[in-house]
Amino acid sequence: KQEVTQIPAALSVPEGENLVLNCSFTDSAIYNLQWFRQDPGKGLTSLLLIQSSQREQTSGRLNASLDKSSGRSTLYIAASQPGDSATYLCAVASGGSYIPTFGRGTSLIVHP
C-alpha cells in the first residue's frame, strides 16, 4: 500500500524567502505525482503534475522535481509571498488505477 509523507507539517517564513517542501512515498511504481494547494475551507487546486517519465515541472515561481528511485519529490517556491499561504498537498498515483494517495500536507504561512 502506497504511503505518502510530507515534511515539514508546518512552516512559517518571512516574505521573500525561497522554500522547499518535501514529499516522500514508499512505492516507486507510480504513474504520476501531483502537488496541490488548498486554501482554508476550499477545495484543492492542482499546481503541478509530474508524470512518471518526467523529472520536473515548472510553473511561474514553482518548480517540482521527482526522483522515483529514492521515492522523493520536492516543491520549490521562489520569492515567497503572503498570497502563497495555504496548505500544500502531495499526491501519488500508483497501483492498479490512477487514484492518488495524498499526504497530510504542509501548512505554509508567509508573513509580510
Added chain:
Amino acid sequence: GAGVSQTPSNKVTEKGKYVELRCDPISGHTALYWYRQSLGQGPEFLIYFQGTGAADDSGLPNDRFFAVRPEGSVSTLKIQRTERGDSAVYLCASSPRVSGADTQYFGPGTRLTVL
C-alpha cells in the same frame, strides 16, 4: 467555464439520519471521484466513476455509504444511518478521463457534521 460544484456546502444532521451530497462535475468529464477529508489529513479516496459505472469503490468504509451517477454527469453520495465519525469534508473531483496525464479538478467540498 464552470468548475466542479457541490451542494450543500454545509450539512448538519443528527446521528442515525440519512444524507445525500451532490456533485456537478465539469461538463464533458467522464471521470468523477469522491474523497473524504478529516481535519489535519489529506483527502482519502472513497469511490470513482468512469461514465455511469462505479469503476472502483474500494475506498467506501462500509455498506452505509453508496454513490450513484445515473446519467454519467451529476453524482450523489448517500450515507445511511450517519455516525459521528462520518463528520468530515466530502470532496468531489472530475477529470476528462482516467489517465496518468490528466489532473483532477476539485469542488469546494461539503462539510458534514453529525451531532
